[in-house]
Amino acid sequence: MEIVELKDGIKLHYIKKENFKTDCAFITLTTPLNRENSTKNALLAYMMMRGTNKYTDQYILNKVLENAYGSNISVSFDKVGDNVSLRFNLETIANEYALNGENILKEAMGILFEIVFNPLMINGALSKDFIDIEKKHLLKIIRAEKDNKDSYAYKRCMKETFGENGFGVNLYGYEEDVEGLTVEALTEHYEHIIKNARIDIVFSGRRPLDEIKEIVLNDNNIKKLVERKDTLEFSTNSIQNVEKSIEIADCMDVVQGKLVLSLISNFDKDNQKIVGQVYNMILGGSANSLLFQNVREKNGMSYSISSIFVKLKNTVFIRCGIEIDNYIEAMRLIYNQLDYIKDGKIGDKEIDDAKVALCAALDGIKEEQVSEMFYYLGQDFSGEKMSVDEYKEKINSVSKENIIEFANSLKVKVIYLLRN
Amino acid sequence: MELIENNIIGEKIYKEILDNGLTVYLIPKETKKKYVVWSTKFGSVDNKFYYDNGEMTVVPDGIAHYCEHKLFEQRDGTNSLDALTSLGVDANAYTSNDHTAYLFECTENFDEALDEFMDYVQNPFFTDENIEKERGIISQEIMMYDDYPEWKLYMNLMKAMYKNNEINIDTAGTVETIQDIDKEKLYQIYNAFYVPQNMIMICVGGFEVEDMLFKIKSRITMKKSEKTLKRVYNSDSFDVVKKYVEENKEISIPLVAIGFKDKFFYKEHNEKTYLSENSYLGDNLNLGKNDIELAKRDIAVDMIGDIIFGPCSDFYKRMYESGMITTDPSVQYEFSDNYGHVAIQIQTNHIEEFVQEVKNELSHFIENGFREEDFDRTLRCEYSDIIRSFNEVSAIGNMLVSQICKGIEPFGYIDAVKAIDKVYLEQVLKEIFVEKNMAVSVIKVENKNDLKYNIS
Numbered sequence: 094m095e096i097v098e099l100k101d102g103i104k105l106h107y108i109k110k111e112n113f114k115t116d117c118a119f120i121t122l123t124t125p126l127n128r129e130n131s132t133k134n135a136l137l138a139y140m141m142m143r144g145t146n147k148y149t150d151q152y153i154l155n156k157v158l159e160n161a162y163g164s165n166i167s168v169s170f171d172k173v174g175d176n177v178s179l180r181f182n183l184e185t186i187a188n189e190y191a192l193n194g195e196n197i198l199k200e201a202m203g204i205l206f207e208i209v210f211n212p213l214m215i216n217g218a219l220s221k222d223f224i225d226i227e228k229k230h231l232l233k234i235i236r237a238e239k240d241n242k243d244s245y246a247y248k249r250c251m252k253e254t255f256g257e258n259g260f261g262v263n264l265y266g267y268e269e270d271v272e273g274l275t276v277e278a279l280t281e282h283y284e285h286i287i288k289n290a291r292i293d294i295v296f297s298g299r300r301p302l303d304e305i306k307e308i309v310l311n312d313n314n315i316k317k318l319v320e321r322k323d324t325l326e327f328s329t330n331s332i333q334n335v336e337k338s339i340e341i342a343d344c345m346d347v348v349q350g351k352l353v354l355s356l357i358s359n360f361d362k363d364n365q366k367i368v369g370q371v372y373n374m375i376l377g378g379s380a381n382s383l384l385f386q387n388v389r390e391k392n393g394m395s396y397s398i399s400s401i402f403v404k405l406k407n408t409v410f411i412r413c414g415i416e417i418d419n420y421i422e423a424m425r426l427i428y429n430q431l432d433y434i435k436d437g438k439i440g441d442k443e444i445d446d447a448k449v450a451l452c453a454a455l456d457g458i459k460e461e462q463v464s465e466m467f468y469y470l471g472q473d474f475s476g477e478k479m480s481v482d483e484y485k486e487k488i489n490s491v492s493k494e495n496i497i498e499f500a501n502s503l504k505v506k507v508i509y510l511l512r513n
Numbered sequence: 514m515e516l517i518e519n520n521i522i523g524e525k526i527y528k529e530i531l532d533n534g535l536t537v538y539l540i541p542k543e544t545k546k547k548y549v550v551w552s553t554k555f556g557s558v559d560n561k562f563y564y565d566n567g568e569m570t571v572v573p574d575g576i577a578h579y580c581e582h583k584l585f586e587q588r589d590g591t592n593s594l595d596a597l598t599s600l601g602v603d604a605n606a607y608t609s610n611d612h613t614a615y616l617f618e619c620t621e622n623f624d625e626a627l628d629e630f631m632d633y634v635q636n637p638f639f640t641d642e643n644i645e646k647e648r649g650i651i652s653q654e655i656m657m658y659d660d661y662p663e664w665k666l667y668m669n670l671m672k673a674m675y676k677n678n679e680i681n682i683d684t685a686g687t688v689e690t691i692q693d694i695d696k697e698k699l700y701q702i703y704n705a706f707y708v709p710q711n712m713i714m715i716c717v718g719g720f721e722v723e724d725m726l727f728k729i730k731s732r733i734t735m736k737k738s739e740k741t742l743k744r745v746y747n748s749d750s751f752d753v754v755k756k757y758v759e760e761n762k763e764i765s766i767p768l769v770a771i772g773f774k775d776k777f778f779y780k781e782h783n784e785k786t787y788l789s790e791n792s793y794l795g796d797n798l799n800l801g802k803n804d805i806e807l808a809k810r811d812i813a814v815d816m817i818g819d820i821i822f823g824p825c826s827d828f829y830k831r832m833y834e835s836g837m838i839t840t841d842p843s844v845q846y847e848f849s850d851n852y853g854h855v856a857i858q859i860q861t862n863h864i865e866e867f868v869q870e871v872k873n874e875l876s877h878f879i880e881n882g883f884r885e886e887d888f889d890r891t892l893r894c895e896y897s898d899i900i901r902s903f904n905e906v907s908a909i910g911n912m913l914v915s916q917i918c919k920g921i922e923p924f925g926y927i928d929a930v931k932a933i934d935k936v937y938l939e940q941v942l943k944e945i946f947v948e949k950n951m952a953v954s955v956i957k958v959e960n961k962n963d964l965k966y967n968i969s
Contacts, residue, residue, distance in 0.1 A: 112543040114523075114904045151833075155824040156890070163894035186897045190521075230839040236765035237860065242660050346763030346959065349656040381598040390592070393649025396657055414657050446599045453601030456620040460546040460906070 094469045095302060099294075102321035105309055106469060108297040113462050114190065116198050116298030119182045120209050121470070122290040123325060126177040128257040132266025133282045136224070136231050136274060138168045138179045141283075143223040145207040146214060157204060162186050164201040166208060173474055174327045174405035175259025179286075181209050187299050198300055202308050210287065210314035218280045228271050235265050239345070242511055243397075246351035247412055250509035253341055254355040260406050291323050293473070295466045327405060327475050335504035342510040350417040351511040354427065356409040356503040366404045366477075367487045368495045373402035373409055374447035375439060375496065376430060381446045383430040388413065394423045405475070409503060417512045424508070434500040437493070444493060452485045514539075514726065519924045522903050526923045527722050531730060533737045534710030534795050538923065539725055540717040540909060545620045547718035549627065550910040551634055552614040554794035554918050555706035557686075558679035558746070558851070559611075561786065564705045565740035572702055573693040575651070575686015578608040579644075580699055582651060584615070585633055586643050593633035602626040608684055611849040612918040618907055623720075624728065631732040637703050639696040652688045662762045662956045663858075670772045670856060670954035673758045677747035680852045708738035710795040715913050717906045744789040746851045748782040753952040761959035768956040770858040771871055775846075775945050777810065778853030791850050794918065804921045808929035811846055813941040814855055815898075816891045816933070818844025820883055821874055822857065825890070828874045837863045837870075849919055855945060864955055875946045879939075888935045895933075899926050 097105040124130070144150040148157060158164045164185040171178045185201045213220045239245050248263065255261025296305050309315055335357055358369070377384035377400030384398045398413035415423045433439065458468050458481065472478050479487070515528045527539040557578065561571050584606070585593045597604040597617055604617040604626075615634050619626050658664045671681040685691075716725055751774065780787075822828055822842045832838045842859040861867045902912050913923055 114900050152825060152830050159825055159890050159894050162897040184901075186900045190897070190900050192893075192896075226834060226836065229836045233766055233839050233860070238765075240662060240764040240766075348659040349653065379598050380594045380604075386595075389650060390646075393646060393653075396650050396653035414653060416653065416656070442599075449601040450598060453603070453619065453621065457546065457603075457618075460544050460620065462905075 096473065097302075097306060099309065099315070100318060100320045102323050103292040103318055104294070104473070105306065106293060106295040106466070106473065107302045107305055108295075108465060108469065109299075109302070110297045110462055110465075111299050113298070114187055115184055115462065116187050116296070116300065117182075117184050117462055117466065118202060118205065118294065118296045118298075119180050119466065120205065121171075121178040121180045121293045121295070122209070122286055123173060123176050123178040123293070123474075124286055124290040125325065126172065126175055126259055126262050128262055128267075130282065131177070131262045131264065132231075132270035133274060133279060134177055134179060135170065135234075135264065135266045136227055136271070137279055137283055137286070138170065139231060140219060140223050140227045140279070141181075141208055141212045142166075142168055143227065144213040144220070145211045147207050147211065148204070149213055154204070154208070158201070161195075161200050161204070162191065162197050164197065164204070166201075166205055170264040172260055172264065176325055176327070177264065181205060189299070198298070199308050203312065206312045206314040210318065212283065214280075218276050219283060221276050224274070224276055224279060228274065231265065232268060232271050235263075235268050235271070238263075238265065242345065242347050242351055243412070243414070246353050246509060246511040247410065249341075249343065249511070250353035250355055250410065250507050253339070253507045253509060254357070254408065255406070260403070288319055289321050291321070291325055292318065293470060295470055297462050297466050325474075335506045338505040338508060340508040340510075342512055344513060345511055347511060347513050349414045350420060350513075352411075352413050352415055352420070352423065353507075353509045354411040354505055355507045356411070356431075357506050358407045358409075358499060358502040359504075360407060360499055360502040364487060364491070364495070365407065365499070368491050368499045369402045369404060369407065369409070370451060371444070371447050371488060371491045372434065372496050372499045373400050374450055375434060375443050376400045376409070377411060378447065379450050381443075381450070383433060383443070384411065384413070384427065387430055388423065388426045392422075392426060394419055394426060420510065431500070431503070434496065437497045439493065439496065444496065448488050448491070451488050455481050455484055514722070517923055519927055521927055522900060522924070524903050527726075529726060530795070531709065531733060533733060533735055534708070534793075535733065535735070536713045536795055537726065537729060538713065538715045538913060538917075539720075539722050540715070541720060541722055542718055542906060544719045544906060546618060546906045547620075547623050547716065547720060548616070548618045548906045548910045549630065549714065549716050550614050550616040550914050551630070551712065551714045552612050552914045552918065553707050553712045554612050555702065555711070556609050556611040556613060557682050557684040558849070559706070559744055560679060560682065561745035562705060563741070563743040563745065563788075564701075569745060570701060570705075572698055573686060574682045574690040575684070576694055576698060576702055577613050578685045579647065579651060579691060579694050580702060581606045581608045581613050581615075582647050583639055583644060583699060584637055586638050587633065588636070588638045593629050596629050597626055600626050600629070604630070609915075610680060610684065610847075612914065614911075614914055616907075616910065627728055627732060631729075634707075635734050637700070637707070639699045641696055644694065644696055644699070648691060651685060651691055655683075655685050655688055655691075658683075658685065662764050662768055665760060665762065666768045666770050666858070666954050666956050667856070669758045669760055669956075670770045670952060673755045673952040673954055674753050674772050674774055674854060675749060675852065676754045677749040678852055679746060705742055707735075708793070709733075709735045710737055711742070711793045713794065713914065713917055715910045717910045742792045744792060745786050746789055747786055748784060751776060751779045751781075753950070755952060757953045757955070759955040759957050761957050763959050764956060765958065766860045766862055767864055767958055768858070768860055769864050769867060770856050770954045771868060772952045772954065773855045773945050773947070774950045775848065775853035775855065776950070777944065778848055778851065789850055804925045805929050805932065807848070807919060808921050808925040809933055809937065810941060811848075812895050812926065812929055812933055813938050814844070814846040814945065816888070816895060816938055817942050817946070818855075818857070819891045819894065820887045821878055822871075823891075825887070828870065832867070832870065837861055837867060868953055872948060875942075879943055879946070882939050883935055885935065888938065892930065892933065895930050899930060902926075
């Protein structure tokens with residue numbers, strides 16, 4: 094992987110990958126996430142997909158992309174600690190498969206740059222027609238979040254854990270904000286993002302670095318970008334001393350209860366992210382984990398149960414689907430697993446299994462085109478650059494004492510139940 | 514070994530039929546990963562069969578899925594999923610309408626993983642106790658799916674289109690039907706369907722082909738079954754059962770699915786049930802019968818969906834700008850030996866208008882045909898989708914399992930895409946997308962007040 098600093102605050106990350114049939118690229122615009130800008134971010138991103146000054150509506154864009162061998166451009170949002178990345182993704186088949194020698198990649202990347210850096214402007218403002226239509230669509234998207242009950246329960250717990258700050262903010266924004274967004278406000282927000290957001294262009298595929306650099310550096314939209322200071326904070330922002338956990342339940346039309354717990358650590362040591370990952374794998378990261386074995390397999394309390402460690406927030410989430418009448422018993426079993434680790438009862442096998450699983454996942458990263466792109470970008474965000482072998486070494490050096498210490502640093506902050 | 518090669522996609526597939534009848538496909542790739550999937554042609558639709566000329570056996574709904582859960586249990590009380598996870602191997606299994614598959618993926622410890630994998634698939638161990646324990650877990654899984662409005666939409670559509678066809682059986686069964694599953698029944702279906710001539714194994718990844726074949730052969734213990742197997746399916750009318758069904762769920766925007774049955778897969782029978790022409794998977798694999806035709810038809814439906822309803826269509830432009838839809842409708846073609854249908858699905862607050870617009874649009878294209886530029890553009894997308902489908906190791910394995918279980922040989926799609934023309938597309942459009950073949954399933958919005966309260 095190579096990194097080219099195009100300008101201050103704008104980087105090209107290049108991965109040579111010859112054993113896939115696709116070339117992949119994405120552009121991330123990363124900026125702090127807060128309650129005030131979340132709705133604007135979402136509306137802006139969807140609106141940017143509608144048309145550009147060169148391809149003035151999405152039908153023209155779609156036709157151009159389909160003619161470029163079905164090249165696919167999409168938009169998505171990622172939380173990176175207390176920041177958001179608006180990510181514009183491109184996937185196209187490699188030039189070698191073009192039937193008439195076309196340079197599919199160059200054309201497709203040109204379209205990608207148009208979408209991100211040259212949205213349709215009319216008299217210096219974003220298109221009101223586009224904004225009006227996308228407002229209606231964004232409202233539907235926000236309302237539809239309740240339709241996926243698992244995901245909704247997770248987001249509710251996240252919100253109750255962090256409040257409406259940073260990581261707790263809804264990526265798609267808030268219904269009450271949508272209607273009031275004006276053309277002027279959104280245009281101003283776009284200009285602010287383009288001038289100030291950290292910009293990363295990540296490529297993985299067959300074309301050599303020189304060719305990709307040429308495509309990028311010769312693009313007029315890229316040439317117009319100004320330098321910016323990278324002021325983003327990615328470090329862990331832990332909440333100290335959780336005093337008391339709170340239990341919350343919402344009622345909806347569900348057959349099965351969706352239970353989500355958040356546990357926050359005030360651990361503040363050098364290798365806390367690595368220790369946290371090993372802990373999480375033992376707790377609920379695989380079919381061998383304590384939650385899977387004891388809540389699901391031995392007691393039949395759940396079909397789906399797992400835990401997630403959000404590294405940049407030093408927080409573990411436990412998620413499971415349970416029969417609502419079994420809530421008390423399920424909680425008892427979950428707490429038993431937490432205490433099992435805290436009390437140091439875990440054995441070598443549980444620790445070894447977790448390390449083997451994590452190392453296997455790392456080995457797999459280089460064999461998955463898009464996963465590898467995220468791996469290296471994530472390292473660049475956090476400033477912790479490690480080769481896969483170095484990462485594996487750190488995982489293997491985690492001791493039982495480290496894990497127990499981490500376990501004891503965790504406090505349950507929120508217990509959330511979505512029930513009928 | 515037979516070498517099947519395609520220079521357009523740039524892949525080689527090695528095929529070998531073992532002495533016991535198991536068909537193995539090996540696809541070497543430049544990667545450290547290895548992916549193995551072992552599938553039996555036995556799914557949720559296979560609830561009746563004759564085995565060894567005995568009485569007809571009828572099994573409870575959901576048994577194929579139940580067996581998939583239980584096969585990981587070992588005689589010594591351990592679980593093979595745990596053992597594979599301890600090796601750092603990513604293992605899983607799934608059940609569909611027409612097949613069940615067991616799979617794993619790894620970069621290290623392949624030989625040990627293959628040992629465990631081939632051991633548990635070939636050596637079932639069902640006990641009353643381990644079956645009883647699983648009932649609670651599978652009940653939870655069924656309840657989880659009951660909360661997915663898209664799943665309810667789909668199952669309701671199947672019930673609206675098919676009265677007796679086994680496609681309208683829920684893959685996992687119901688909480689009630691799985692109560693009747695016991696070890697005797699599990700052994701019955703295992704002995705009948707988990708036989709090498711009814712199974713295929715696909716290996717994709719970084720390996721030497723001869724070496725991989727040797728590894729597999731040296732771990733095979735299954736013997737070819739000398740018994741006859743006849744699948745039994747319910748006869749059904751081609752007419753839909755109900756033109757419209759709806760259910761209320763607490764969702765934000767209604768869901769609608771418009772289904773069209775495809776007569777290509779329909780045969781009329783006089784009796785209540787009939788014997789399928791297809792028994793063991795291996796009996797049909799080498800005949801190559803209809804495989805290009807099936808692949809052509811599948812591609813044609815995809816292209817029709819794209820041209821008429823896709824992101825470049827006038828339909829999409831109109832519907833999107835009016836606010837009726839936020840994304841292009843999904844158009845899915847599902848087929849196997851005894852069923853075939855297309856489902857067009859979308860979220861919209863304007864159900865009746867949407868359905869009418871779909872009908873109008875289809876009528877327009879049936880009358881006027883497709884534009885040459887739309888055909889050419891969409892065909893190019895199909896070509897690139899086929900290229901993409903050979904990109905990633907596990908995706909290749911899963912794709913080939915699904916295709917082969919339907920009787921489509923590897924590279925069938927790249928051969929078919931060359932044979933498609935506009936006339937064929939218009940023919941398929943007129944055959945499938947007509948109102949008399951149509952049913953509509955809707956999940957409507959049921960509003961309940963959200964109550965938030967503290968429970969401590």
